[in-house]
Amino acid sequence: MSNIDKATVAKIARLARIKIEDQKLEPLAGELNNILGWVEQLSEVNTDNIEPMSSVVDAKLRWREDVVSDGDKADSVLKNAPNAEYGFFAVPKVIE
């Protein structure tokens, strides 16, 4: 089923925002095909009328009260930032 080519690897890498050198695309395509070829044995399993697992725990989502209990900690939020200025995170300019 899967036959990932160089262009597909480049496309996935772009989606995942990971720079991959051109000469590494081909070998990576091979590795991914190898793994995907192996996982494709799942197609043997009959899953007609089977609901996909939505949660491994048999519990309901708990709700929080609508109270402000957090925030007011800009210093903590920014503490590990590679670049922060005037209370903002600073990143290379986004060209719109």
Add this chain to the structure above:
Amino acid sequence: MSSYRIQGATGDWEVVIGLEVHAQVISNAKLFSGASTEFGAEPNAQVSLVDAAMPGMLPTINGECVRQAVRTGLALGAQINKFSVFDRKNYFYADLPQGYQISQFKHPVVGEGTVTLDLEGGVSKGVGVERIHLEQDAGKSMHDQHPQFTYVDLNRSGVALMEIVSMPDMRSPDEAGAYLTKLRTILRYIGTCDGNMEQGSMRADVNVSVRKPGDPLGTRCEIKNVNSIRFVRQAIEVEARRQVDIIEAGGTIDQETRLFDPNKGETRSMRSKEEAHDYRYFPDPDLLPLEFDDAFIEAARESLPELPDEKKARFMEALGLNDYNASVLVAEKESSEFFETLVEALAKATKKDAAHIALKASNWLTGDLFGALNKAGKTIATSPVSAEQGAELLALVEDGTISGRIAKDVFEVMFETGKGAGSIVEEKGLKQVSDTGAIEAIIDEVIAANPGQLEQYRAGKDKLLGFFVGQVMKATQGKANPGVVNSLLKPKLDG
């Protein structure tokens, strides 16, 4: 009502419009963290470690946001889904800390509903709502603060939004405008969104396509993030025209995301930004499915106030208002509340039935007060004349203390000074004179002073009755009761 058509070289074209409205949910805390939702804080001051997507931080849902979405669904007569799922929408952007937005894709919390538009001439039209889902807002990027850097503030990051998706049921800029107006009215009535488009707490993505009437749907373009109703209407006009021009020139429409530039009055492609978008939605494994029971839905339903359509019907049926006045009054929650207080106070002051005085109250409100507010650039919320004060004024007219003419002068003073009607009438001695003796004396004076006009009147120039009434009113500075003047004057003139 004639249909909206774009005239092209090959004939008339129909516009098909669908709207995706992002409405910020009114809540104290964010959708998945305990940080505040308030506007205007210092940068990154309303950010929890969850909002900043620190490693190992996890979302926990704010029940109030769920309740607000359900209330909104109920107000739109929509199906409420007792089971829904939060999904991750994956993409990279500087103001999206997690690298994904938590949203609802396959199983939204609210299903199909309807918004009823009030169009011109008392026509109404139902526009389908496809779904409403809950999702997180992103932070804010500022590109103009520094030559090399974009600054990112995460205060908005994680605030709850409702995405309200309409069916492609609208056919003109007017209908799109009416839809947004009506939706905003409903959201404000029920208090689930403040509807403030300027501050961005309500934004619209506009889907536009064109076709020859009767043809299947054309390819649509999505105009992103339009932030006023006026711009929505303009954007539809120019986008529809653009599409017609392309098709008529032999081209085809690319399905794409576009941006409306109000300065240039055009839409332009955002294709660069859209490049390779593949959101890879999948259920968020940090959250379990969202579930609630019928009792929760019923409690949400009971918390809803009277909705604008219901209120309008009541104003017309129980209070005898006409369609126009009723529509105007329910358009804003504040106006309808003002009106109801006014009617209640007036009924009490005059000891008359509400239905008896409601029409007068609505005429005064939609005419005198709205006119003055408009002129002064004020709104009903900032009106210098309160509903109780309005009732006092109208009660003075109703019991004959002042005439309708004098009431307009008194209102002007009230509007300027904020003083009560009674004290103004007292201060300025504007009380209406109904004492027949006093009025008779004045009539005699007026007749004596105008023998020529009397002669002409008696010779058959009936119209001069008005002249004599005017003279009597002038002599009493408008205070004479016009009914009394009329009944006394005519026999005297007739001799």
Add this chain to the structure above:
Amino acid sequence: MSDLTKLKIAEARDLLAKGELTARELTEAHIAAVEAADTLNAYIEKTPEIALKQADAADARIKAGDAASMTGIPVGIKDLFATKGVHTQACSHILDGFKPEYESTVTQNLWDDGAVMLGKLNMDEFAMGSSNETSYYGPVKNPWRAEGSNADFVPGGSSGGSVASVAGYAAMGATASDTGGSIRQPAAFTGTFGIKPTYGRCSRYGMVAFASSLDQAGTITRDVRDGAIMLESIAGFDPKDSTSVDIPVPNFEAALTGDIRGMKIGIPQEYHLAGMPGEIEALWHQGIEWVKAAGAEVVDINLPHTKYALPTYYIVAPAEASSNLARYDGVRYGLREAPENGALDEMYETTRAEGFGDEVKRRIMIGTYVLSAGYYDAYYLKAQKVRQLIADDFKRAFEKVDAILTPTAPSAAFAFGEKSDDPLAMYLNDVFTVPASLAGLPGSSIPAGLSANGLPLGLQVLGKAWDEETVLRVSGVIEEAAVFTSQPELWWR
């Protein structure tokens, strides 16, 4: 006193209570042992100052008669758990220099009980690996060596530092995490006891996420009793984690009655793999005999979808990981690699290329692919359906049995580089551990014997959801029967 680092937690607890030992003495002995164990590369950050401070506080608490079981016990913390102000990087370069402003719930629970932190432990990068070879800080050495050899072996993964520190007497216990076997497989490779509780038993708050629907914290200790003590400390409901379940934590130590008479133990026929080494089969057989001798009834069971567990796992886990790891973008913390005058996207791509290791990149790529338009149904949705079938298999089996007994891993520890060039061969290490992870069930690995060349082997016990007590009880019986007294030579000291 003899070597304090050889004490078990339960033994130390009793000595501390009696005043025959102070937490400071115990901690100092361990700080020295940690120093002496550098060769193992188990610790990537040592925190002796914090340890001594906590030890003194523990002594005061013991004196005040306010001690918990873990009070004064020196432990190591897997680098996956956020520790406030202390190195927390999940052993990835991309979290370079990250010191969280918060504490994970699991570690907070330990500190609340008075435990002592010796430092942060090495692991596979983002817990992705089965040999600890993917760590940015280099591999961990297994304290065990084959008979008559000086060659090094892997400790297993991803909790390689956790098991090496405990097996190497450089911690009395360690926190660990299990996504597909990262507690049980390395425990088997190092002769330690590892337990992964039911998904939802321990909070994931402050635990760096790999695959959210699978990640679950647990412990590595030198025996079952210590595991029961330490697990009870870290477990518990946490409102900050939506998948944490509000179920009271039982007294796990009390579950160690040694009595499994009349209990039904299931033997899944699908776990008899073709080509499995004879010594693994033999060990399993031995385990069956032990539980029979203890009075349990052994029942053959079927888990028909076992074969599909690994492929399912290698869709679900990378898919979740590809999304969980999107937050490492160089904006708010950790590494930033930005080309001169580069745009934001270039910063993302360079940072993530430099910051992630090969295995992490591989899994992000696979996860991105299986979620992408046109492939979601064929891969991810299909896998979640098969996952449901796997969970249903267990559900049916547990209608008939109280616990399931299997080998932990298909082999003993292997040499460095032996499988690192072949991802699929590496993945197969988790063949026995992954199914229970997919079903969210509790499981343990008990040291049960030695391979032909003298390396430890483990047996796995699986239980029903929320029934860690049975897992612990059966584990205790196997431990007692196995009389596993072998110890690694202290060659690194």
